[in-house]
Amino acid sequence: MTDIHKPAERRRLSMVDVAAHAGVSVGTVSNVLNRPELVAKPTLRRVRASIKALGFVPNAPARQLRGGASRSVGVMVRDIGNPFFTEVLPGIETRLSQEELLLVLCSSSDSVEKEAYYLQILEQHRVPGILITPAGDDISHLVELRRRGIGMVLLDRPGADSQLCAVAVDNVRGGELAGAHLLSLGHRRIGFLNGPSIVRQCADRRKGLDNAVRAAGLDPGEVVTEVTLPALTPREGEAALERLSLRGGPTALFCVNDTVALGALRGLEQRGVGVPHDMAVMGYDDVEFAAALSPSLTSIRQPKHQLGHAAAELLLTDSRGDAGHWHQEIVFQPELIIRASTGASLSRPGR
Amino acid sequence: MTDIHKPAERRRLSMVDVAAHAGVSVGTVSNVLNRPELVAKPTLRRVRASIKALGFVPNAPARQLRGGASRSVGVMVRDIGNPFFTEVLPGIETRLSQEELLLVLCSSSDSVEKEAYYLQILEQHRVPGILITPAGDDISHLVELRRRGIGMVLLDRPGADSQLCAVAVDNVRGGELAGAHLLSLGHRRIGFLNGPSIVRQCADRRKGLDNAVRAAGLDPGEVVTEVTLPALTPREGEAALERLSLRGGPTALFCVNDTVALGALRGLEQRGVGVPHDMAVMGYDDVEFAAALSPSLTSIRQPKHQLGHAAAELLLTDSRGDAGHWHQEIVFQPELIIRASTGASLSRPGR
DNA sequence: CGCGAGGATTGAAATGTTTCAAATAGTTGG
DNA sequence: CCAACTATTTGAAACATTTCAATCCTCGCG
Numbered sequence: 001m002t003d004i005h006k007p008a009e010r011r012r013l014s015m016v017d018v019a020a021h022a023g024v025s026v027g028t029v030s031n032v033l034n035r036p037e038l039v040a041k042p043t044l045r046r047v048r049a050s051i052k053a054l055g056f057v058p059n060a061p062a063r064q065l066r067g068g069a070s071r072s073v074g075v076m077v078r079d080i081g082n083p084f085f086t087e088v089l090p091g092i093e094t095r096l097s098q099e100e101l102l103l104v105l106c107s108s109s110d111s112v113e114k115e116a117y118y119l120q121i122l123e124q125h126r127v128p129g130i131l132i133t134p135a136g137d138d139i140s141h142l143v144e145l146r147r148r149g150i151g152m153v154l155l156d157r158p159g160a161d162s163q164l165c166a167v168a169v170d171n172v173r174g175g176e177l178a179g180a181h182l183l184s185l186g187h188r189r190i191g192f193l194n195g196p197s198i199v200r201q202c203a204d205r206r207k208g209l210d211n212a213v214r215a216a217g218l219d220p221g222e223v224v225t226e227v228t229l230p231a232l233t234p235r236e237g238e239a240a241l242e243r244l245s246l247r248g249g250p251t252a253l254f255c256v257n258d259t260v261a262l263g264a265l266r267g268l269e270q271r272g273v274g275v276p277h278d279m280a281v282m283g284y285d286d287v288e289f290a291a292a293l294s295p296s297l298t299s300i301r302q303p304k305h306q307l308g309h310a311a312a313e314l315l316l317t318d319s320r321g322d323a324g325h326w327h328q329e330i331v332f333q334p335e336l337i338i339r340a341s342t343g344a345s346l347s348r349p350g351r
Numbered sequence: 352m353t354d355i356h357k358p359a360e361r362r363r364l365s366m367v368d369v370a371a372h373a374g375v376s377v378g379t380v381s382n383v384l385n386r387p388e389l390v391a392k393p394t395l396r397r398v399r400a401s402i403k404a405l406g407f408v409p410n411a412p413a414r415q416l417r418g419g420a421s422r423s424v425g426v427m428v429r430d431i432g433n434p435f436f437t438e439v440l441p442g443i444e445t446r447l448s449q450e451e452l453l454l455v456l457c458s459s460s461d462s463v464e465k466e467a468y469y470l471q472i473l474e475q476h477r478v479p480g481i482l483i484t485p486a487g488d489d490i491s492h493l494v495e496l497r498r499r500g501i502g503m504v505l506l507d508r509p510g511a512d513s514q515l516c517a518v519a520v521d522n523v524r525g526g527e528l529a530g531a532h533l534l535s536l537g538h539r540r541i542g543f544l545n546g547p548s549i550v551r552q553c554a555d556r557r558k559g560l561d562n563a564v565r566a567a568g569l570d571p572g573e574v575v576t577e578v579t580l581p582a583l584t585p586r587e588g589e590a591a592l593e594r595l596s597l598r599g600g601p602t603a604l605f606c607v608n609d610t611v612a613l614g615a616l617r618g619l620e621q622r623g624v625g626v627p628h629d630m631a632v633m634g635y636d637d638v639e640f641a642a643a644l645s646p647s648l649t650s651i652r653q654p655k656h657q658l659g660h661a662a663a664e665l666l667l668t669d670s671r672g673d674a675g676h677w678h679q680e681i682v683f684q685p686e687l688i689i690r691a692s693t694g695a696s697l698s699r700p701g702r
Numbered sequence: 703c704g705c706g707a708g709g710a711t712t713g714a715a716a717t718g719t720t721t722c723a724a725a726t727a728g729t730t731g732g
Numbered sequence: 733c734c735a736a737c738t739a740t741t742t743g744a745a746a747c748a749t750t751t752c753a754a755t756c757c758t759c760g761c762g
Binding site: 063067 | 717
Binding site: 363365366367377378381382384385409410412413414415416417418 | 747748749750751752
């Protein structure tokens with residue numbers, strides 16, 4: 001007969017209480033929880049009954065204090081609002097939940113300081129690993145964390161020369177695909193709505209675009225007009241149009257991601273600029289909604305779910321500290337998805 | 352001169368090491384960290400120098416063991432892939448990060464078992480609070496957790512009779528708005544692409560739709576044809592069209608959310624059904640991309656950022672266990688956003 | 703010169719686990 | 733009936749903190 005008289009017990013139950021209730025030692029209770037095969041059947045039953053009767057819930061921090069690393073991994077993104085991350089997250093979550101790992105989500109909001117702050121907290125929590133899309137260009141602090149024993153995998157960012165594992169999509173190649181596509185349609189003046197060039201992905205896509213222009217025997221300086229947005233949101237995408245002379249300016253717009261393209265599309269419609277006739281537009285990422293936009297958006301597809309899954313996988317091996325594992329880099333290839341917004345069957349851009 | 356000879360020290364540093372290095376007791380080190388005002392200036396300097404020199408990082412689990420509750424709150428969503436949650440998350444994150452709280456993200460994938468599993472882990476971690484969109488209809492287990500001292504706030508779900516705080520948008524009202532809009536355009540046969548009715552939001556929106564139909568003096572059984580989707584994804588939205596006799600069937604489609612509407616739009620286009628002329632379509636949530644779809648999507652707007660922010664706020668007061676705080680419910684009002692997909696200026700649905 | 707006040711520091715208990723060597727009980731073979 | 737095992741169980745140390753009563757100084761004042 002378990003009978004709780006106290007209306008609201010102050011102290012939470014511990015294994016000591018369970019042990020007393022079941023008439024065994026704490027060591028045995030611990031064994032029931034962690035190595036039940038060592039415990040005799042009847043004892044097992046009895047202890048389990050006590051646990052249930054008392055409503056005992058093990059204390060994870062205490063466990064961890066003794067045991068070592070935590071069961072949560074950190075995932076740091078630059079902006080949770082970005083649908084790209086939303087589509088990568090399920091891939092990560094799927095893999096982590098298989099390992100019964102908790103996912104601690106941090107958003108650096110593109111601030112190096114906030115990133116540093118969160119990293120510090122994660123280290124204090126003794127997480128076994130961190131999956132991160134760094135806010136800044138310098139990743140030496142990440143290498144340092146890795147050296148201190150925290151698994152570290154760069155997400156959507158090449159590890160390059162550094163000692164870090166990385167999972168990325170080839171952004172230079174993506175930029176090339178986009179550039180080549182627009183050039184093949186006859187465009188010779190391309191507006192590039194880009195993010196800040198300290199963001200690696202942005203810089204790489206620009207590089208790819210330039211490569212494509214040069215490959216066509218043209219001068220990037222002549223062909224490409226870049227507008228740098230402070231943030232990759234629809235609002236900024238729309239606002240960026242102001243800084244671009246629409247008439248007599250570019251005949252095509254390459255947006256550094258679909259979110260920006262969405263804003264651009266909205267803005268162009270308001271200004272009565274027809275897409276793709278007056279202006280071709282393409283995005284990047286091929287997020288879920290790209291195909292359903294008006295007009296449907298040509299984009300560069302990234303295997304987002306796979307990206308997340310592979311990153312999680314790599315993090316698992318990295319944080320296990322498997323011998324024989326040094327840094328590894330997985331690079332996925334982007335894919336050009338042609339849709340209406342670039343009017344692929346266009347003879348020559350108007351005017 | 353701090354000189355580390357060991358190539359890779361096994362044991363991590365603890366406050367004991369810092370104390371030794373600085374020539375003080377551990378108690379003092381602790382004071383430096385937690386109540387620096389109690390410590391004499393020179394000592395403070397010395398200890399801080401030692402911390403830096405040794406690279407000491409406090410151990411959060413140990414801290415918590417002594418101190419009590421953790422600095423992480425749980426956020427349980429039904430599906431991280433759903434853009435609705437993506438747009439709610441920033442609101443939550445903003446508020447939590449102000450309190451220097453970590454956000455542990457759990458996705459129940461609409462499984463009651465997975466939800467229960469995660470809740471158990473969160474309880475073990477002694478989180479001070481949980482923000483949750485429950486997977487099932489029964490929330491008694493949540494009330495129980497609350498009783499055990501874990502702050503609990505229902506997200507996007509009315510707390511109703513129960514003892515829980517809740518932040519929600521009035522889904523019945525949303526359904527009414529949608530229904531009234533379609534009816535006012537002359538539609539008399541409405542297809543409703545709904546989710547499983549155990550999901551509260553789905554059931555409520557249906558109820559609202561029926562209300563609107565009745566308010567117009569009509570019989571919901573005649574007007575509404577519901578198709579129940581197993582999951583609220585574009586894919587399922589598209590597939591659902593098969594189960595609806597498009598010709599001679601409904602003249603309008605109400606989709607339980609924008610993600611489903613996106614799929615429906617895609618499917619209708621493939622089948623050559625013109626929107627809004629042959630079929631009016633509306634969604635729910637008014638997510639970021641709704642305005643830019645082809646055609647732009649009429650939807651029911653929910654104040655998503657506010658929703659997240661308010662939920663986090665409520666959770667903070669609830670987990671502080673402030674006296675004078677009992678359960679509180681915040682209900683936001685949805686708003687009808689009319690766009691092209693319902694062809695608002697339509698005389699009468701064709702055929 | 704002695705005393706008390708008050709600031710600074712210390713030492714040890716307490717937190718809830720896990721782990722492991724040692725103790726105990728139970729069983730089998732001789 | 734004992735020895736030698738084996739299967740269980742136990743008790744205490746260890747983990748890294750925080751907290752708090754107790755101690756130690758150092759001044760200032762009478």
